[in-house]
Amino acid sequence: MINEDKESKQDKFTVTKVSYLTETYINRLQLLNDAIESKDEKKISDIVGELTTLRESALYQELGMLTREIHDSIHTFGNDERIAKLATEDIPDAKERLNFIVTKTDEAAHRTMTAAEETMDIMGNFSGKAHGIQERWSQFRNRKLSKDEFILLNEEITQFFESLESDSSIVNSKMTEIMLAQDYQDITGQMIKQVVTMVKEVEEKLVRLVAISGLVVVPAKEKTEKTEKGKASDGEKAEGPQLPTADKEIVASSQGDVDDLLASLGF
Amino acid sequence: MDKDLKILIVDDFSTMRRIIKNLLRDLGFNNTSEADDGQTALPLLKTGKFDFLVTDWNMPGMDGLSLLKAVRADPDLCKMPVLMVTAEAKREQIVIAAGAGVNGYVVKPFTAITLKEKIEKIFERLQK
Numbered sequence: 342m343i344n345e346d347k348e349s350k351q352d353k354f355t356v357t358k359v360s361y362l363t364e365t366y367i368n369r370l371q372l373l374n375d376a377i378e379s380k381d382e383k384k385i386s387d388i389v390g391e392l393t394t395l396r397e398s399a400l401y402q403e404l405g406m407l408t409r410e411i412h413d414s415i416h417t418f419g420n421d422e423r424i425a426k427l428a429t430e431d432i433p434d435a436k437e438r439l440n441f442i443v444t445k446t447d448e449a450a451h452r453t454m455t456a457a458e459e460t461m462d463i464m465g466n467f468s469g470k471a472h473g474i475q476e477r478w479s480q481f482r483n484r485k486l487s488k489d490e491f492i493l494l495n496e497e498i499t500q501f502f503e504s505l506e507s508d509s510s511i512v513n514s515k516m517t518e519i520m521l522a523q524d525y526q527d528i529t530g531q532m533i534k535q536v537v538t539m540v541k542e543v544e545e546k547l548v549r550l551v552a553i554s555g556l557v558v559v560p561a562k563e564k565t566e567k568t569e570k571g572k573a574s575d576g577e578k579a580e581g582p583q584l585p586t587a588d589k590e591i592v593a594s595s596q597g598d599v600d601d602l603l604a605s606l607g608f
Numbered sequence: 609m610d611k612d613l614k615i616l617i618v619d620d621f622s623t624m625r626r627i628i629k630n631l632l633r634d635l636g637f638n639n640t641s642e643a644d645d646g647q648t649a650l651p652l653l654k655t656g657k658f659d660f661l662v663t664d665w666n667m668p669g670m671d672g673l674s675l676l677k678a679v680r681a682d683p684d685l686c687k688m689p690v691l692m693v694t695a696e697a698k699r700e701q702i703v704i705a706a707g708a709g710v711n712g713y714v715v716k717p718f719t720a721i722t723l724k725e726k727i728e729k730i731f732e733r734l735q736k
Contacts, residue, residue, distance in 0.1 A: 450623035458630065576704045577673060579666030582695035582716070593697050596722050599715050602699055606706045 365395060414553045424546055427539070435536045442529045449525040456518040463508050463515075470501050610659075611636040618642075618649040618663040618675065619693070624716075628662060628693065631720045635727065646670025650678055653685055665694035665705070673708060680709045689730050693718065 369392050376384035418424070477494045480486045486494065583592045593599045615637055619625045625642045632640055641658070643649035645667040653661065661679065665672035672692060679685045691712040692705055702713055711733075712726040 447621075447623060451626070454623065454626050454630070576698070576700040579671050579673070579694075579696055580698065580701075581666050583697050591698055591700070593699050593702060593715065596715055596718060599697070599702055599713055602702050603706060603713060606703065608706065 366392070369395070411553070418550065418553060421546075423542075427543060427546065431539050432543075435539050438532045438536055442532055445525045445529055449522045452522040453519050456515040456522070460512050460515045463512055467505075467508065470497075470504070474498060474501060612639055613637060613659045614657055615640045615660045615662060616643060616649060616652060616658045618645065618661070618667070618672065620644050620664065620667040624664065624693075628723070631723050632662075634720060635724050646672065646675035646678070649675055653679065653688070654682070656684065658688070661688055661690045662693055663690065665692060665696045665701070673705065676705070676708050676710055689734060691726060691730060693723070 369388055373385065373388045373392070376388060474494070474497060477486060477490070477497075481491060481494065593602055615632060617625050617628050617632075617640055619628070619642075622644075625644075629640050629642065641652065643652055646663075647669040649661075649663070650670070652658070661675075663672040663675055670678075672694065676690055676692070679688055679690060689711045690709070691714065692710050693714045693716065695716040696702075696705075697715045705713055711730045714722055714726050
Protein backbone atom coordinates (compact mmCIF):
# COMPACT_ATOMS: atom_id res chain seq x y z
CA MET A 342 0.00 0.00 0.00
CA ILE A 343 2.77 2.39 0.92
CA ASN A 344 4.65 1.59 -2.24
CA GLU A 345 1.59 2.18 -4.33
CA ASP A 346 1.09 5.51 -2.64
CA LYS A 347 4.64 6.51 -3.47
CA GLU A 348 4.28 5.51 -7.08
CA SER A 349 1.10 7.44 -7.58
CA LYS A 350 2.27 10.40 -5.58
CA GLN A 351 3.26 12.31 -8.66
CA ASP A 352 -0.13 11.66 -10.31
CA LYS A 353 -2.05 12.59 -7.21
CA PHE A 354 -0.03 15.74 -6.88
CA THR A 355 -0.85 16.76 -10.43
CA VAL A 356 -4.51 15.87 -9.97
CA THR A 357 -4.75 17.89 -6.75
CA LYS A 358 -3.00 20.79 -8.37
CA VAL A 359 -5.29 20.74 -11.37
CA SER A 360 -8.45 20.42 -9.31
CA TYR A 361 -7.19 23.17 -7.04
CA LEU A 362 -6.66 25.37 -10.09
CA THR A 363 -10.07 24.47 -11.54
CA GLU A 364 -11.74 25.16 -8.22
CA THR A 365 -10.05 28.55 -8.03
CA TYR A 366 -11.14 29.30 -11.58
CA ILE A 367 -14.76 28.27 -10.87
CA ASN A 368 -14.73 30.30 -7.69
CA ARG A 369 -13.40 33.39 -9.48
CA LEU A 370 -15.83 32.95 -12.37
CA GLN A 371 -18.76 32.81 -9.96
CA LEU A 372 -17.55 35.96 -8.28
CA LEU A 373 -17.12 37.55 -11.74
CA ASN A 374 -20.67 36.55 -12.63
CA ASP A 375 -21.94 38.12 -9.41
CA ALA A 376 -19.93 41.29 -10.04
CA ILE A 377 -21.29 41.56 -13.60
CA GLU A 378 -24.85 41.12 -12.33
CA SER A 379 -24.33 43.80 -9.68
CA LYS A 380 -22.53 45.94 -12.34
CA ASP A 381 -19.60 46.52 -9.94
CA GLU A 382 -16.97 47.66 -12.43
CA LYS A 383 -14.11 47.81 -9.96
CA LYS A 384 -14.79 44.28 -8.79
CA ILE A 385 -15.06 43.01 -12.38
CA SER A 386 -11.66 44.50 -13.19
CA ASP A 387 -10.14 43.07 -9.98
CA ILE A 388 -11.40 39.56 -10.72
CA VAL A 389 -10.28 39.66 -14.35
CA GLY A 390 -6.88 40.76 -13.06
CA GLU A 391 -6.79 37.85 -10.63
CA LEU A 392 -7.77 35.41 -13.41
CA THR A 393 -4.94 36.69 -15.62
CA THR A 394 -2.42 36.27 -12.83
CA LEU A 395 -3.74 32.78 -12.22
CA ARG A 396 -3.35 31.90 -15.92
CA GLU A 397 0.17 33.31 -16.04
CA SER A 398 1.36 31.42 -13.00
CA ALA A 399 0.06 28.18 -14.54
CA LEU A 400 2.01 28.98 -17.71
CA TYR A 401 5.18 29.68 -15.76
CA GLN A 402 4.82 26.41 -13.91
CA GLU A 403 4.44 24.58 -17.21
CA LEU A 404 7.47 26.39 -18.66
CA GLY A 405 9.48 25.64 -15.53
CA MET A 406 8.75 21.93 -15.85
CA LEU A 407 9.73 21.92 -19.53
CA THR A 408 12.98 23.74 -18.75
CA ARG A 409 13.78 21.17 -16.08
CA GLU A 410 13.11 18.32 -18.53
CA ILE A 411 15.34 19.83 -21.22
CA HIS A 412 18.03 20.56 -18.69
CA ASP A 413 17.95 16.97 -17.43
CA SER A 414 18.13 15.53 -20.96
CA ILE A 415 21.05 17.73 -21.93
CA HIS A 416 22.76 16.87 -18.67
CA THR A 417 22.43 13.11 -19.21
CA PHE A 418 23.54 13.52 -22.81
CA GLY A 419 26.56 15.56 -21.78
CA ASN A 420 27.49 13.03 -19.13
CA ASP A 421 27.35 10.16 -21.63
CA GLU A 422 31.01 9.09 -21.66
CA ARG A 423 30.39 6.99 -24.72
CA ILE A 424 29.91 10.14 -26.83
CA ALA A 425 33.24 11.55 -25.76
CA LYS A 426 34.87 8.23 -26.54
CA LEU A 427 33.19 8.13 -29.96
CA ALA A 428 34.56 11.55 -30.85
CA THR A 429 38.08 11.13 -29.47
CA GLU A 430 38.73 7.45 -30.13
CA ASP A 431 36.22 5.62 -32.31
CA ILE A 432 35.94 8.11 -35.18
CA PRO A 433 39.72 8.64 -35.58
CA ASP A 434 40.05 4.87 -35.34
CA ALA A 435 37.45 4.40 -38.08
CA LYS A 436 39.28 6.89 -40.30
CA GLU A 437 42.46 4.89 -39.83
CA ARG A 438 40.65 1.68 -40.66
CA LEU A 439 39.16 3.14 -43.82
CA ASN A 440 42.58 4.42 -44.92
CA PHE A 441 44.01 1.00 -44.22
CA ILE A 442 41.30 -0.53 -46.42
CA VAL A 443 42.22 1.83 -49.27
CA THR A 444 45.90 0.85 -48.98
CA LYS A 445 45.13 -2.84 -48.64
CA THR A 446 42.80 -2.99 -51.66
CA ASP A 447 45.27 -0.95 -53.71
CA GLU A 448 48.07 -3.38 -52.84
CA ALA A 449 45.92 -6.39 -53.66
CA ALA A 450 44.90 -4.94 -57.02
CA HIS A 451 48.50 -4.26 -58.01
CA ARG A 452 49.68 -7.65 -56.75
CA THR A 453 46.97 -9.36 -58.82
CA MET A 454 47.68 -7.30 -61.90
CA THR A 455 51.44 -7.85 -61.72
CA ALA A 456 50.91 -11.61 -61.53
CA ALA A 457 48.38 -11.48 -64.39
CA GLU A 458 50.70 -9.39 -66.57
CA GLU A 459 53.63 -11.76 -65.98
CA THR A 460 51.43 -14.76 -66.78
CA MET A 461 50.22 -13.07 -69.96
CA ASP A 462 53.82 -12.52 -71.06
CA ILE A 463 54.67 -16.19 -70.49
CA MET A 464 51.55 -17.36 -72.30
CA GLY A 465 52.25 -14.99 -75.20
CA ASN A 466 55.76 -16.42 -75.45
CA PHE A 467 54.32 -19.97 -75.33
CA SER A 468 51.93 -19.49 -78.18
CA GLY A 469 54.58 -17.71 -80.26
CA LYS A 470 57.00 -20.62 -79.91
CA ALA A 471 54.29 -23.23 -80.43
CA HIS A 472 53.19 -21.54 -83.62
CA GLY A 473 56.75 -21.55 -85.00
CA ILE A 474 57.31 -25.19 -84.16
CA GLN A 475 53.95 -26.25 -85.56
CA GLU A 476 54.70 -24.57 -88.89
CA ARG A 477 58.01 -26.33 -89.31
CA TRP A 478 56.58 -29.60 -88.03
CA SER A 479 54.02 -29.63 -90.79
CA GLN A 480 56.80 -28.80 -93.29
CA PHE A 481 58.68 -31.82 -91.95
CA ARG A 482 55.62 -34.07 -92.31
CA ASN A 483 55.27 -32.88 -95.89
CA ARG A 484 58.95 -33.71 -96.38
CA LYS A 485 59.79 -30.10 -97.09
CA LEU A 486 62.39 -29.75 -94.35
CA SER A 487 66.13 -30.18 -94.99
CA LYS A 488 68.28 -32.31 -92.68
CA ASP A 489 69.95 -29.25 -91.13
CA GLU A 490 66.60 -27.58 -90.57
CA PHE A 491 65.34 -30.75 -88.93
CA ILE A 492 68.29 -30.83 -86.52
CA LEU A 493 67.51 -27.23 -85.63
CA LEU A 494 63.82 -28.03 -85.16
CA ASN A 495 64.69 -31.01 -83.00
CA GLU A 496 66.75 -28.81 -80.73
CA GLU A 497 64.02 -26.19 -80.59
CA ILE A 498 61.40 -28.77 -79.64
CA THR A 499 63.62 -30.07 -76.85
CA GLN A 500 64.08 -26.53 -75.53
CA PHE A 501 60.37 -25.88 -75.84
CA PHE A 502 59.53 -28.90 -73.70
CA GLU A 503 62.06 -27.82 -71.11
CA SER A 504 60.67 -24.29 -70.99
CA LEU A 505 57.16 -25.73 -70.89
CA GLU A 506 58.01 -27.46 -67.66
CA SER A 507 59.68 -24.51 -65.96
CA ASP A 508 57.28 -21.87 -67.30
CA SER A 509 54.15 -23.79 -66.32
CA SER A 510 55.44 -24.00 -62.78
CA ILE A 511 55.94 -20.20 -62.91
CA VAL A 512 52.38 -19.75 -64.24
CA ASN A 513 51.17 -21.97 -61.45
CA SER A 514 52.92 -19.88 -58.81
CA LYS A 515 51.49 -16.68 -60.38
CA MET A 516 47.99 -18.13 -60.12
CA THR A 517 48.61 -18.96 -56.46
CA GLU A 518 49.84 -15.38 -56.00
CA ILE A 519 46.57 -14.08 -57.51
CA MET A 520 44.56 -16.28 -55.18
CA LEU A 521 46.55 -15.20 -52.13
CA ALA A 522 46.17 -11.55 -53.06
CA GLN A 523 42.42 -11.95 -52.49
CA ASP A 524 43.02 -12.31 -48.74
CA TYR A 525 42.38 -8.56 -48.46
CA GLN A 526 38.65 -9.29 -48.67
CA ASP A 527 38.55 -11.07 -45.32
CA ILE A 528 40.39 -8.41 -43.34
CA THR A 529 38.85 -5.37 -45.06
CA GLY A 530 35.38 -6.96 -44.80
CA GLN A 531 35.76 -7.28 -41.04
CA MET A 532 37.03 -3.72 -40.74
CA ILE A 533 34.18 -2.33 -42.80
CA LYS A 534 31.73 -4.14 -40.52
CA GLN A 535 33.38 -2.53 -37.47
CA VAL A 536 33.09 0.90 -39.04
CA VAL A 537 29.43 0.26 -39.94
CA THR A 538 28.68 -0.65 -36.31
CA MET A 539 30.34 2.57 -35.15
CA VAL A 540 28.44 4.66 -37.71
CA LYS A 541 25.20 3.08 -36.51
CA GLU A 542 25.97 4.09 -32.93
CA VAL A 543 26.81 7.65 -33.96
CA GLU A 544 23.55 7.75 -35.88
CA GLU A 545 21.58 6.73 -32.77
CA LYS A 546 23.31 9.37 -30.66
CA LEU A 547 22.68 12.03 -33.27
CA VAL A 548 19.00 11.13 -33.44
CA ARG A 549 18.84 11.56 -29.65
CA LEU A 550 20.57 14.92 -29.88
CA VAL A 551 18.14 16.04 -32.56
CA ALA A 552 15.22 14.85 -30.37
CA ILE A 553 16.52 16.92 -27.43
CA SER A 554 16.91 20.02 -29.56
CA GLY A 555 13.23 19.57 -30.43
CA LEU A 556 13.63 19.30 -34.20
CA VAL A 557 11.40 16.91 -36.05
CA VAL A 558 13.38 13.92 -37.27
CA VAL A 559 12.42 13.00 -40.80
CA PRO A 560 12.78 9.27 -41.50
CA ALA A 561 15.82 8.54 -43.68
CA LYS A 562 13.93 7.48 -46.80
CA GLU A 563 11.64 10.49 -46.92
CA LYS A 564 14.62 12.72 -46.32
CA THR A 565 16.63 11.45 -49.29
CA GLU A 566 13.64 11.95 -51.53
CA LYS A 567 13.29 15.49 -50.30
CA THR A 568 16.94 16.35 -50.70
CA GLU A 569 17.28 14.60 -54.04
CA LYS A 570 14.28 16.29 -55.58
CA GLY A 571 14.22 19.46 -53.57
CA LYS A 572 17.73 20.72 -53.88
CA ALA A 573 19.02 21.83 -57.22
CA SER A 574 21.76 19.23 -57.43
CA ASP A 575 24.98 20.32 -59.04
CA GLY A 576 25.15 18.00 -62.02
CA GLU A 577 28.67 19.04 -62.91
CA LYS A 578 30.06 17.90 -59.62
CA ALA A 579 31.46 14.39 -59.64
CA GLU A 580 29.75 12.37 -56.94
CA GLY A 581 31.52 9.04 -57.23
CA PRO A 582 30.03 5.59 -57.44
CA GLN A 583 26.31 5.26 -56.88
CA LEU A 584 24.94 2.39 -54.80
CA PRO A 585 23.27 -0.33 -56.87
CA THR A 586 20.09 0.36 -54.92
CA ALA A 587 19.99 4.02 -55.95
CA ASP A 588 16.87 5.54 -57.51
CA LYS A 589 16.55 4.31 -61.10
CA GLU A 590 15.06 7.58 -62.28
CA ILE A 591 18.20 9.43 -61.28
CA VAL A 592 20.89 6.82 -61.76
CA ALA A 593 21.59 4.84 -64.90
CA SER A 594 22.27 1.44 -63.37
CA SER A 595 23.99 -0.32 -66.24
CA GLN A 596 26.02 0.37 -69.37
CA GLY A 597 22.82 -0.54 -71.28
CA ASP A 598 20.96 2.30 -69.54
CA VAL A 599 23.80 4.70 -70.34
CA ASP A 600 23.77 3.64 -73.99
CA ASP A 601 19.99 4.08 -74.19
CA LEU A 602 20.23 7.54 -72.70
CA LEU A 603 23.02 8.55 -75.08
CA ALA A 604 21.12 7.10 -78.02
CA SER A 605 18.11 9.22 -77.04
CA LEU A 606 20.45 12.25 -77.20
CA GLY A 607 21.45 11.36 -80.76
CA PHE A 608 24.68 9.46 -80.02
CA MET B 609 41.46 1.26 -86.86
CA ASP B 610 45.04 2.50 -86.54
CA LYS B 611 46.70 0.44 -83.82
CA ASP B 612 49.63 2.85 -83.53
CA LEU B 613 47.26 5.44 -82.17
CA LYS B 614 48.75 7.30 -79.21
CA ILE B 615 46.35 7.13 -76.29
CA LEU B 616 46.41 9.11 -73.03
CA ILE B 617 44.77 7.43 -70.02
CA VAL B 618 43.74 9.82 -67.24
CA ASP B 619 42.61 8.44 -63.85
CA ASP B 620 43.63 9.25 -60.29
CA PHE B 621 43.74 5.55 -59.35
CA SER B 622 46.85 3.80 -60.60
CA THR B 623 45.06 0.43 -60.54
CA MET B 624 42.37 1.71 -62.89
CA ARG B 625 44.98 3.21 -65.24
CA ARG B 626 46.72 -0.12 -65.24
CA ILE B 627 43.51 -2.04 -65.99
CA ILE B 628 42.62 0.28 -68.88
CA LYS B 629 46.19 0.12 -70.18
CA ASN B 630 46.11 -3.69 -70.15
CA LEU B 631 42.73 -3.85 -71.82
CA LEU B 632 43.90 -1.44 -74.52
CA ARG B 633 47.01 -3.56 -75.01
CA ASP B 634 44.76 -6.59 -75.44
CA LEU B 635 42.89 -4.69 -78.12
CA GLY B 636 46.23 -4.07 -79.85
CA PHE B 637 46.90 -0.52 -78.69
CA ASN B 638 50.41 -0.55 -77.27
CA ASN B 639 51.08 3.16 -77.54
CA THR B 640 49.65 4.49 -74.27
CA SER B 641 50.65 7.05 -71.65
CA GLU B 642 49.17 7.90 -68.27
CA ALA B 643 48.25 10.98 -66.24
CA ASP B 644 46.64 11.16 -62.81
CA ASP B 645 44.36 14.16 -63.31
CA GLY B 646 43.35 16.90 -65.74
CA GLN B 647 46.10 19.25 -64.61
CA THR B 648 48.85 16.81 -65.55
CA ALA B 649 46.97 15.58 -68.62
CA LEU B 650 46.37 18.91 -70.32
CA PRO B 651 50.06 19.90 -70.83
CA LEU B 652 50.72 16.39 -72.18
CA LEU B 653 47.83 16.70 -74.62
CA LYS B 654 49.09 20.12 -75.72
CA THR B 655 52.36 18.58 -76.89
CA GLY B 656 50.22 17.31 -79.77
CA LYS B 657 51.48 13.75 -79.46
CA PHE B 658 48.13 12.17 -78.65
CA ASP B 659 45.31 10.96 -80.87
CA PHE B 660 42.84 9.71 -78.31
CA LEU B 661 41.88 10.53 -74.72
CA VAL B 662 40.42 8.12 -72.17
CA THR B 663 39.51 9.90 -68.94
CA ASP B 664 37.85 9.36 -65.58
CA TRP B 665 35.49 12.07 -64.28
CA ASN B 666 36.00 12.27 -60.52
CA MET B 667 39.61 13.28 -59.87
CA PRO B 668 41.31 15.72 -57.50
CA GLY B 669 42.73 18.88 -59.03
CA MET B 670 41.16 19.11 -62.47
CA ASP B 671 38.33 16.65 -63.02
CA GLY B 672 37.49 14.85 -66.25
CA LEU B 673 34.60 17.11 -67.22
CA SER B 674 36.79 20.23 -66.91
CA LEU B 675 39.46 18.44 -68.92
CA LEU B 676 36.92 17.59 -71.61
CA LYS B 677 35.76 21.21 -71.73
CA ALA B 678 39.37 22.46 -71.90
CA VAL B 679 40.09 20.06 -74.77
CA ARG B 680 36.99 21.17 -76.67
CA ALA B 681 37.91 24.84 -76.10
CA ASP B 682 41.45 24.40 -77.44
CA PRO B 683 41.58 24.96 -81.23
CA ASP B 684 44.39 22.38 -81.63
CA LEU B 685 42.73 19.70 -79.53
CA CYS B 686 39.02 20.30 -80.09
CA LYS B 687 38.68 17.44 -82.60
CA MET B 688 40.27 14.84 -80.33
CA PRO B 689 38.01 11.86 -79.57
CA VAL B 690 37.32 11.56 -75.84
CA LEU B 691 36.03 8.45 -74.06
CA MET B 692 34.86 8.90 -70.50
CA VAL B 693 35.33 5.87 -68.25
CA THR B 694 33.74 6.74 -64.93
CA ALA B 695 31.71 5.67 -61.91
CA GLU B 696 29.48 8.74 -62.37
CA ALA B 697 26.22 7.07 -63.35
CA LYS B 698 23.61 9.75 -62.76
CA ARG B 699 21.47 10.43 -65.82
CA GLU B 700 21.92 14.15 -65.30
CA GLN B 701 25.70 13.74 -65.42
CA ILE B 702 25.64 11.64 -68.57
CA VAL B 703 23.56 14.34 -70.25
CA ILE B 704 26.05 17.01 -69.13
CA ALA B 705 29.01 14.99 -70.45
CA ALA B 706 27.19 14.52 -73.77
CA GLY B 707 26.53 18.25 -73.89
CA ALA B 708 30.21 18.98 -73.25
CA GLY B 709 31.07 16.90 -76.32
CA VAL B 710 32.13 13.49 -75.05
CA ASN B 711 32.41 10.83 -77.78
CA GLY B 712 31.69 7.80 -75.60
CA TYR B 713 30.70 7.04 -72.03
CA VAL B 714 31.56 3.84 -70.16
CA VAL B 715 30.38 3.33 -66.57
CA LYS B 716 32.57 1.53 -64.06
CA PRO B 717 32.69 -1.34 -63.41
CA PHE B 718 33.02 -2.28 -67.06
CA THR B 719 34.13 -5.25 -69.13
CA ALA B 720 36.83 -5.53 -71.79
CA ILE B 721 34.08 -6.07 -74.37
CA THR B 722 32.29 -2.83 -73.44
CA LEU B 723 35.52 -0.86 -73.71
CA LYS B 724 36.29 -2.45 -77.09
CA GLU B 725 32.79 -1.75 -78.41
CA LYS B 726 32.82 1.88 -77.35
CA ILE B 727 36.26 2.55 -78.83
CA GLU B 728 35.31 0.85 -82.11
CA LYS B 729 32.07 2.81 -82.23
CA ILE B 730 33.91 6.10 -81.74
CA PHE B 731 36.25 5.40 -84.65
CA GLU B 732 33.45 4.10 -86.82
CA ARG B 733 31.64 7.39 -86.36
CA LEU B 734 34.78 9.46 -86.92
CA GLN B 735 35.47 7.73 -90.22
CA LYS B 736 32.01 8.52 -91.58
